[in-house]
Amino acid sequence: MPNLRLALSQTDPWVGDIARNCDEVVRWTRQAAEAGAQLVAFPEMALTGYPVEDLALRGSFVEASRSALVELAVRLAAEGLGELPVLVGYLGRSEQAKPNRPAGSPQNCAAVLHRGEVVNRFAKHYLPNYGVFDEHRYFVPGDQLSVLRLHGVDVALAICEDIWQDGGRVSAAREAGAGLLLVINGSPYERNKDDARLELVQRRAAEAGCPLAYLNMVGGQDELVFDGDSLVVSAEGEVIARAPQFEETLLLVDLELPAASANHTDGLLLVDGLRLVRTELDGGPEGEPGNGKQSVYEPQPRLSDEAEIYGALVEGTRAYVRKNGFGSVLIGLSGGIDSALVAAIAVDAIGAANVHCVSMPSRYSSQHSRDDAAELAERTGLNFRTVPIAPMFDAYMEALGLTGLAEENLQSRLRGTLLMAISNQEGHLVLAPGNKSELAVGYSTLYGDSVGAYGPIKDVYKSLIFRLSRWRNELAEERGEVPPIPANTISKPPSAELRPDQVDTDSLPDYDLLDTVLDLYVEGDQGRDAIVAQGFDAAVVDRIVRLVDTAEYKRRQYPPGPKISRKGFGRDRRLPITNRWRQG
């Protein structure tokens, strides 16, 4: 059986920065070449970043991507890297008209670059149009199965969703007698998705009847985080190699693969109307002999649930701050657990020196809250100041004589205005501390604690906030570092402190109960009756469902934040604001 040394470039393409992304392809291709790779792959739409959303509808952007691809092929050859075939995703366009879609419509494409030329181009066959994905909005599906023949092996190529649906390129790869199925992805992180992904890849490898190499990107893009987790499995489902999550890396693997034997004609029709297009590449680097089904790197240990989620929050926050050109962030520190966790995440993402926090006590702020905020600052070394809001509060109360909820919300909005003023004056990006439980039931103040450009924990339920905070402190202890979050912040009962002796449980169910019902209603899309039938108190369920439904207008104005669940409050969940449906 022939050997193939495959390099999977688990990189972080930046949306819209085509020049940078091309530089990165050259840089990683050089590393792959130096390591003796015989084929190197880059993620889905690696030239443009992913997802580009409505940029796909802009002709000038499509053309920039297409010409960058051609220039990249030339440049790779000019820099002595032309012999190594490069598979790379880009934004392309259709050649032929389809029913109700003209020729030249955008496509989610990939191409093989070799010896200064684009030797093969194809487009994603299955287009995801659920959850956060809108690919029917943009793309015309591709209808060919590209197969590369190199070093005696037939490598079938596919893009992301192609393996998440039945049939299509997986079945076609088997029909074409492929020796390897290579799939490039932009597959966003979700809790436990690495397990689902492994299972899927194993199943698809069996269906294709050959090893499957799965390459994913890393990095953050608005509400999405890409966790990498690239992997290679044998036809029998054995894990041959697996890359770490959340890290750029080159996963090198030596594969002993079945020799190409099938001699199908180009243009042969396979399942789902896929046409076979085979490109034979001769030459190329010889490569050191591999030792059969062995990766050059050992498979990495898997992250725990908490480590994985926390990693996603840090990566999402870092990416948003950096890619949007900011160097520092600003957080309002209440002494409570939400803002404390956000501060810990920010410190891990961009360093304590770049994290600015302000305590904004009112007359209802307890001494322990002020102390806890200050202690967090001391533990982490972030920049800390205190600005009391009493003078602003008094000015409004004198003019308007507010009471009740109006008075409570005023305090929150005074803090929001204060944060934005410091942000405008000093140039920090504001992080919003809202959690998913609060956002779900509308237990937050629009233009108050919802102020910010990014919400690092907006997809994290309160009960998980406690778990992550404890986990982060334990990690510090294991490492012999000072735990960032004060013990009292974790142990005290949550309170917004907007009136005397207020605690969250005055107006909300216990968070464990609340979060369980929310998970059924929000992630599970279960109706009120179905939830009650599982044994939950009907009055509690009714109340929660009603709170969630009527808070949609607040969520619509909330900043984006990293999605970590099956269904986040963002592109994932699109409910009308004007909605009279009140029965779950």
Add this chain to the structure above:
Amino acid sequence: MPNLRLALSQTDPWVGDIARNCDEVVRWTRQAAEAGAQLVAFPEMALTGYPVEDLALRGSFVEASRSALVELAVRLAAEGLGELPVLVGYLGRSEQAKPNRPAGSPQNCAAVLHRGEVVNRFAKHYLPNYGVFDEHRYFVPGDQLSVLRLHGVDVALAICEDIWQDGGRVSAAREAGAGLLLVINGSPYERNKDDARLELVQRRAAEAGCPLAYLNMVGGQDELVFDGDSLVVSAEGEVIARAPQFEETLLLVDLELPAASANHTDGLLLVDGLRLVRTELDGGPEGEPGNGKQSVYEPQPRLSDEAEIYGALVEGTRAYVRKNGFGSVLIGLSGGIDSALVAAIAVDAIGAANVHCVSMPSRYSSQHSRDDAAELAERTGLNFRTVPIAPMFDAYMEALGLTGLAEENLQSRLRGTLLMAISNQEGHLVLAPGNKSELAVGYSTLYGDSVGAYGPIKDVYKSLIFRLSRWRNELAEERGEVPPIPANTISKPPSAELRPDQVDTDSLPDYDLLDTVLDLYVEGDQGRDAIVAQGFDAAVVDRIVRLVDTAEYKRRQYPPGPKISRKGFGRDRRLPITNRWRQG
């Protein structure tokens, strides 16, 4: 040729309020029966409202819609209306599994109710998945052509997008030899869309080879406004009847139609895989003899461009306020033209007694601004008060010592907080005064003048704001009423008045130029080079394009408002915030 008296119920279904919507079907069906109609139609998804967005993914909601349909058939018969066939849109589900879509997946359906039973059900064949539409996300396409045979005529049935794309049910109707093509719609308003719609309906009637009856809904739903404009054209394209825009109405029309003669078998395969399903209805009301190709009502005069746009803004605002259960609104009145137009719209939407305005002058507010705000209040009779922001401003300045943009934004945010405080205290819904030009270039303050639940003019460019204001004043003069907007508000140069002697043109191009470039860039998706090639100054275009691109984060947190253009800042335009593409 047989006669048919057709009733098109141009109604306003409320999203999620199935009980109310069923009541409305009964009420309008009774009117149609009393008027001697032999067939009555209701809009697309009239039982659930439209669009229901992710409610379609909730099984309990789908089931509620399906059982309401069956109950409605029974109720109509019980109320003595069973003899009149009723065509009504609802949310249904698929019977059979399709590739990668299980049986029971949601469908955008319509049904015919007759004598207490559901006698025909079918689903939309073509699903729109562009602009504001996401129907591939929700629905499985239908694959039958339903034909009703009644009173000797074959009536082919279709839903909305079925006639916006080539082939499909239009061609199938011709193949099946239909005598009438009846299409129910949920087609949102866009400027000049009535002309496009008429042209389309005429073309499709010619293709179907028979008269075409087009029924649309009215009302507002979040960012969408439905303008009605239902119409009936002959096979030759002659307009037989046309309903007014923005008004609930029953469009009654007597049609002389070709007798059913084709005797195709049920289940016959037509174009695009559509199966013919014919339902023969006997009996039914006899109906008075018509007088051939004549509507019972005369076609209405068409609205002017300004009247149509203004009508959409009023309808969108009224619907948002009423359907969300509010009785009153609150607006910050600066004396400028944007808030003045918003106030005029609000007064027309819900009455001056329900409109509350507050002037919030700072030290930079000119006397003419204060006077103009007060004069508008006097002219319209809305509720007006003044709350100066100096004390709040001083409190912040003392604590933070702000300068430049931070000081300017502070004033705007103090006003936002003030509006929200009054809103919380008194229960009004806040309207945001931002226009499309400002939103495009980010010339607005997040959590300041962007505060509000609804933005009535967010899709209106500044140059159009001037036109609409003049038009509204002229309309008042024609009617012998007091023009709502002070002349000085319209004639003075626009200014945010956040620093001494500031005018908008200090930092922005002239609005006519700005709006022209924005139209090319935002609505037209044209690149920077293409715009410059049309003769615009390159530096100006570069600056505008850059401003638009970097303001995406502000737009994402802006409230919804009525879409009146080809492309509004909402579901229509989905750009990444994190986006390094800077060449248009």
